[in-house]
Amino acid sequence: xxxxxxxxxxxxxxxxxxxxxxxxxxxxxxxxxxxxxxxxxxxxxxxxxxxxxxxxxxxxxxxxxxxxxxxxxxxxxxxxxxxxxxxxxxxxxxxxxxxxxxxxxxxxxxxxxxxxxxxxxxxxxxxxxxxxxxxxxxxxxxxxxxxxxxxxxxxxxxxxxxxxxxxxxxxxxxxxxxxxxxxxxxxxxxxxxxxxxxxxxxxxxxxxxxxxxxxxxxxxxxxxxxxxxxxxxxxxxxxxxxxxxxxxxxxxxxxxxxxxxxxxxxxxxxxxxxxxxxxxxxxxxxxxxxxxxxxxxxxxxxxxxxxxxxxxxxxxxxxxxxxxxxxxxxxxxxxxxxxxxxxxxxxxxxxxxxxxxxxxxxxxxxxxxxxxxxxxxxxxxxxxxxxxxxxxxxxxxxxxxxxxxxxxxxxxxxxxxxxxxxxxxxxxxxxxxxxxxxxxxxxxxxxxxxxxxxxxxxxxxxxxxxxxxxxxxxxxxxxx
Numbered sequence: 044x045x046x047x048x049x050x051x052x053x054x055x056x057x058x059x060x061x062x063x064x065x066x067x068x069x070x071x072x073x074x075x076x077x078x079x080x081x082x083x084x085x086x087x088x089x090x091x092x093x094x095x096x097x098x099x100x101x102x103x104x105x106x107x108x109x110x111x112x113x114x115x116x117x118x119x120x121x122x123x124x125x126x127x128x129x130x131x132x133x134x135x136x137x138x139x140x141x142x143x144x145x146x147x148x149x150x151x152x153x154x155x156x157x158x159x160x161x162x163x164x165x166x167x168x169x170x171x172x173x174x175x176x177x178x179x180x181x182x183x184x185x186x187x188x189x190x191x192x193x194x195x196x197x198x199x200x201x202x203x204x205x206x207x208x209x210x211x212x213x214x215x216x217x218x219x220x221x222x223x224x225x226x227x228x229x230x231x232x233x234x235x236x237x238x239x240x241x242x243x244x245x246x247x248x249x250x251x252x253x254x255x256x257x258x259x260x261x262x263x264x265x266x267x268x269x270x271x272x273x274x275x276x277x278x279x280x281x282x283x284x285x286x287x288x289x290x291x292x293x294x295x296x297x298x299x300x301x302x303x304x305x306x307x308x309x310x311x312x313x314x315x316x317x318x319x320x321x322x323x324x325x326x327x328x329x330x331x332x333x334x335x336x337x338x339x340x341x342x343x344x345x346x347x348x349x350x351x352x353x354x355x356x357x358x359x360x361x362x363x364x365x366x367x368x369x370x371x372x373x374x375x376x377x378x379x380x381x382x383x384x385x386x387x388x389x390x391x392x393x394x395x396x397x398x399x400x401x402x403x404x405x406x407x408x409x410x411x412x413x414x415x416x417x418x419x420x421x422x423x424x425x426x427x428x429x430x431x432x433x434x435x436x437x438x439x440x441x442x443x444x445x446x447x448x449x450x451x452x453x454x455x456x457x458x459x460x461x462x463x464x465x466x467x468x469x470x471x472x473x474x475x476x477x478x479x480x481x482x483x484x485x486x487x488x489x490x491x492x493x494x495x496x497x498x499x500x501x502x503x504x505x506x507x508x509x510x511x512x513x514x515x516x517x518x519x520x521x522x523x
Contacts, residue, residue: 132373134381135264135470136426136496138519145500147508149426151515152381152499154522156373158515159380175372182369185271186255187245194241194456197233204231205313205419208240208451208458208478230313230419235449235478240458242449246271247460250442253369254459256452264374265428266452267469269459270365273442278368279361281440281464288463291358292436292488294351295412298326301343306411308421317415317479326355327409328388328498335503339388341409352392359390359404362430362492365466366406370428378406378427378494384512387498407492416489417479420453423471426499430468430492431477433461435485440464447487449478463487 138150163171197206205228235242246252250273256266280287305322308314314323326341344352367375382389382405390410391403406427423429433448446460450467454474459467469475471493480487508516 132264132371132377133262134377135374135428135472136499137472139496144504144506144508145497145502147516148385148506148512149496149500150519151508151512152384153377154519155384155511155515156377156380157522158518171372178369178372182255185251185274186253186268186369187243189243189254189256189457190241191256191259191266191455191457194458195239196456197239197453204228206231206233206453206476207313207315207417207419208233208235208449208476210235210449210478210481235451235458240451240456242458242460244460247446248443250276256455256457264470265371265468266455266473267450267459267467268369268428269465269467270369272462272465274368275365275466276440276442276464278364279358279464279466288434288438288440289436290354292434294347294354295414295434295488295490297347297351298343298355298412299324299414301346312421313419314413315417315419316413317417321414321416323411323413323416325409325411327390327407329409330495330497330502335505337388337498337502339391340393345393349392349395349398353398353401355410356390356392356401356404359407359410359492362432362466363405363407366428366430366468370468374428381426381499382406382494384515385499385501387494387501389494406494408494408498410490410492412488412490414488415480415486416477418476420451420474420476422474423493424496425471425493426496427494428468429471430466431461432466432490433463434488434490435463438463445481447481447485448489449481451476451478 134153136149136153138153139146160168160171207230209232233240243254246254246269251271253271253274254267254269256268258264258266275281299322302322302324305316306314306325316323324343326344329338329341331338381387387408389404389406389408392401394400407430431450435447440463444462444464446462448461449458450461450469451458452469452473452475458478461467477489
């Protein structure tokens with residue numbers, strides 16, 4: 044390991060030749076000065092020659108240390124373009140610009156997967172690439188690619204009004220939403236049927252097929268992924284017995300009964316309930332308001348029967364199994380590494396003297412649920428792919444069920460049809476919303492799962508960063 048100073052660009056570059064020495068970098072982070080002059084910090088990992096077979100035109104940050112880096116006989120640089128020698132993807136989350144402890148912790152967590160990858164052996168990297176290639180092959184075989192140029196984006200209305208989407212019996216003539224605040228922007232109702240939105244339907248007659256929408260940038264995360272219906276129903280056991288679906292909906296009803304008032308998500312996120320007596324709720328770990336920290340278990344979950352809480356936790360775990368089965372391997376590694384670095388809270392339920400504590404979920408920290416609910420187009424500050432699912436009581440889910448609602452991406456001009464039990468994973472930073480229900484005689488539960496970015500930041504600026512978090516924060520700053 045050696046340090047390169049540049050008096051011209053005020054940059055200090057720390058170059059590491061051995062991946063096993065990357066943990067010693069922390070001791071050099073706070074000593075980057077020369078004659079009492081402070082330098083901005085860049086970190087560069089010089090990979091071994093064997094890791095460079097896929098690296099072309101490698102460069103160190105800002106070309107500061109190019110002249111000091113050893114070159115192989117072939118002329119290729121032992122550069123730092125890829126950590127661990129495999130293709131990278133950007134994480135879903137966009138870390139905040141603030142420099143507080145909580146914000147810095149989010150930045151550090153977003154690159155911890157890269158830092159761990161830099162320390163992998165050749166065999167570990169080979170196994171990783173093998174799993175990634177197997178996942179990509181499975182996606183190509185079972186998922187239908189959704190073209191991004193067939194629908195007409197309705198993005199001009201995103202900031203001018205609260206945009207909601209209607210279909211079926213609940214069309215623009217029957218919907219009369221009221222804003223939370225009379226001073227809010229007006230509602231703009233768009234019909235899905237016969238409109239300009241593209242509705243993919245190739246998968247509806249084949250339960251072994253799903254949908255996937257990839258951006259043009261190969262390093263960007265997916266827009267959305269609808270898991271194949273037969274795979275989802277088998278994973279969640281929703282097709283075996285109608286009592287499974289009834290028990291899950293009863294558990295949501297039990298939570299709703301313990302909620303005092305319906306949840307309001309601010310002026311920019313309008314929650315519309317067709318029945319004013321129903322309540323929209325968010326349960327799981329929650330950011331504490333007006334004080335620091337994360338509340339591990341919400342009030343309602345502490346007061347419902349244990350078997351109802353267990354039913355919800357079991358279903359969340361099954362959704363995570365679908366996530367592991369279909370979402371890109373790199374994205375799964377990014378979020379699991381982030382949770383591991385900061386020891387973040389995930390969804391858990393209270394234990395009782397007669398019921399021992401159960402293992403929490405692996406990724407998601409909470410869920411939001413509403414009966415016959417629809418929202419305006421919005422984005423969320425979640426850390427990874429969110430999930431949405433529709434459920435109905437006393438109904439046995441079949442591979443070829445009818446469509447009961449749509450999940451809309453206005454900027455993409457795409458509306459994804461949802462049937463009972465479907466699971467859709469989507470990028471929370473892409474404008475999205477759920478439509479009104481298709482049939483008034485149906486009673487549907489719209490459930491979404493999320494991991495809030497504040498859960499990774501721990502919502503406490505009094506907690507100092509650990510040595511490993513300081514190291515990762517330096518790597519994050521070097522990659523900017």
